[in-house]
Amino acid sequence: MTSEEIIQRVRAAGVVGAGGAGFPTHVKLAARNIDTVIANGAECEPMLRCDQQLMAAHPELVVRGMRLVMQAVGAGRGLIAVKEHYASAVKALQAELDRQKDADDARAWPVSLYIIERSVYPAGDEFCLVYEVTGRLIPEAGLPLNVGCVVQNVGTLANIALAVDDGVPVTHRYVTVNGEVKSPRTINAPLGMSFDKVIECAGGYTRNESELKVVVGGPMTGHIVKDLKAETITKTTGGILVLPTDNEVVRFMSRSLDLWTKRGKASCDQCRDCTVLCPRHLLGHDFSPHEIMRAGAYGINVKNSVLTGAVMCCECRLCEAYSCPLELSPMQFYQKMKRELAAAGWKNEVHHRADLSPDDFREGRLVPTERLVARLGVGTYHAWPVAWDESEVRADRVAISLKQHIGVPAQPVVAEGDMVSIGQLIAAPPEGKLGASIHASIAGRVSSVGDKTVVIEA
Ligand code: SF4
Numbered sequence: 001m002t003s004e005e006i007i008q009r010v011r012a013a014g015v016v017g018a019g020g021a022g023f024p025t026h027v028k029l030a031a032r033n034i035d036t037v038i039a040n041g042a043e044c045e046p047m048l049r050c051d052q053q054l055m056a057a058h059p060e061l062v063v064r065g066m067r068l069v070m071q072a073v074g075a076g077r078g079l080i081a082v083k084e085h086y087a088s089a090v091k092a093l094q095a096e097l098d099r100q101k102d103a104d105d106a107r108a109w110p111v112s113l114y115i116i117e118r119s120v121y122p123a124g125d126e127f128c129l130v131y132e133v134t135g136r137l138i139p140e141a142g143l144p145l146n147v148g149c150v151v152q153n154v155g156t157l158a159n160i161a162l163a164v165d166d167g168v169p170v171t172h173r174y175v176t177v178n179g180e181v182k183s184p185r186t187i188n189a190p191l192g193m194s195f196d197k198v199i200e201c202a203g204g205y206t207r208n209e210s211e212l213k214v215v216v217g218g219p220m221t222g223h224i225v226k227d228l229k230a231e232t233i234t235k236t237t238g239g240i241l242v243l244p245t246d247n248e249v250v251r252f253m254s255r256s257l258d259l260w261t262k263r264g265k266a267s268c269d270q271c272r273d274c275t276v277l278c279p280r281h282l283l284g285h286d287f288s289p290h291e292i293m294r295a296g297a298y299g300i301n302v303k304n305s306v307l308t309g310a311v312m313c314c315e316c317r318l319c320e321a322y323s324c325p326l327e328l329s330p331m332q333f334y335q336k337m338k339r340e341l342a343a344a345g346w347k348n349e350v351h352h353r354a355d356l357s358p359d360d361f362r363e364g365r366l367v368p369t370e371r372l373v374a375r376l377g378v379g380t381y382h383a384w385p386v387a388w389d390e391s392e393v394r395a396d397r398v399a400i401s402l403k404q405h406i407g408v409p410a411q412p413v414v415a416e417g418d419m420v421s422i423g424q425l426i427a428a429p430p431e432g433k434l435g436a437s438i439h440a441s442i443a444g445r446v447s448s449v450g451d452k453t454v455v456i457e458a
């Protein structure tokens with residue numbers, strides 16, 4: 001199969017980056033001058049299990065997806081990066097690689113495991129992962145392909161394998177439902193299923209709903225759900241977490257930007273703890289979060305590059321949730337600045353430095369997951385068993401978002417009243433625009449078609 005054929009099948013299946021913001025995968029596969037493909041199996045967000053469980057349950061899909069990506073981009077080396085303590089995943093992947101070792105495909109596209117010995121946050125961040133695995137430093141505000149690498153989440157790789165080998169489009173998403181639910185589990189949920197129904201699949205709440213909040217995503221990069229019936233599963237939803245209202249994660253995520261700003265102005269003592277633990281600063285980027293706090297507090301004597309440096313923040317939330325002893329948030333200032341820069345049409349021609357050297361103290365300043373988990377107050381949920389449940393999840397109604405990816409929303413190709421089957425195309429990106437196709441996740445009748453969603457009733 002040619003590279004172009006792989007890319008076409010991935011595009012047709014609507015595959016997007018499952019571990020991040022949903023960048024359309026077919027665009028990534030068109031990269032050239034790549035020598036290394038890295039499978040991101042680091043899964044560094046506490047409480048989530050979907051990636052490690054997928055690797056343990058379906059190593060064949062991850063390995064197959066790796067080889068297809070290597071073939072598409074012409075890379076000679078494939079490395080599956082997985083944490084050592086994800087023992088079931090390591091064992092399953094190694095057994096799969098051993099089983100295939102004499103196959104022609106395995107010789108042409110060699111894949112091996114890269115074991116991440118220390119569990120730190122944010123190990124799964126692309127900049128950190130590429131450095132960990134290859135020793136290469138991605139330039140400021142750059143991409144892995146700037147240093148000859150392509151990084152794909154393991155869930156994306158599984159979707160690539162299904163798309164290319166079987167023509168199966170993305171209709172479901174493995175989601176970990178954890179926290180204050182009766183039966184924590186990872187389920188394979190249809191896209192568009194509402195969060196309240198997903199929580200029912202995990203047995204429902206353990207206590208009165210008024211004492212709980214629901215977070216979508218992980219406890220570090222997720223956000224509190226405002227409407228459990230309106231918000232639905234997308235291709236990038238990795239977790240639905242139910243937490244007590246007095247939990248640290250909820251307390252922090254509930255603060256308004258206004259409150260973060262007032263606290264920052266009132267309290268920052270410029271101790272630099274946010275800077276010395278920031279993963280971007282530690283990789284040698286010209287990036288010092290305490291400076292944005294000074295800008296927020298005084299608004300004077302600020303170099304423009306301090307403000308525009310916002311484009312280097314990866315929004316890992318470490319400064320806010322862990323580093324700052326005064327519970328302040330440089331990240332909130334950076335997010336605000338990013339929005340303002342985007343609104344002003346600012347283009348980054350400043351922050352591209354590539355002559356980087358990691359901080360001399362980096363190794364000692366990486367944040368151990370266990371300490372982060374303790375700080376977040378989620379130790380019990382992080383450690384307890386979470387079932388892997390691949391049984392069919394039935395949904396009577398799905399409201400499928402037309403924007404589950406980076407780029408423009410997909411445009412509906414169905415009309416109200418149409419009958420659709422699972423996997424049928426219901427929306428596609430406009431010709432020539434960045435985006436991804438969307439497919440029906442249940443069979444049924446299209447009951448409404450809007451600008452933002454297509455609703456299907458079984
Ligand atoms: S934001 Fe917090 S960690 Fe950063 S300089 Fe201010 S007080 Fe120190």
Ligand code: SF4
Pocket residue numbers: 277278279280281289312313314315316317318319320330331334
């Ligand atoms: S969120 Fe905070 S710790 Fe993370 S990259 Fe941005 S400034 Fe650094």
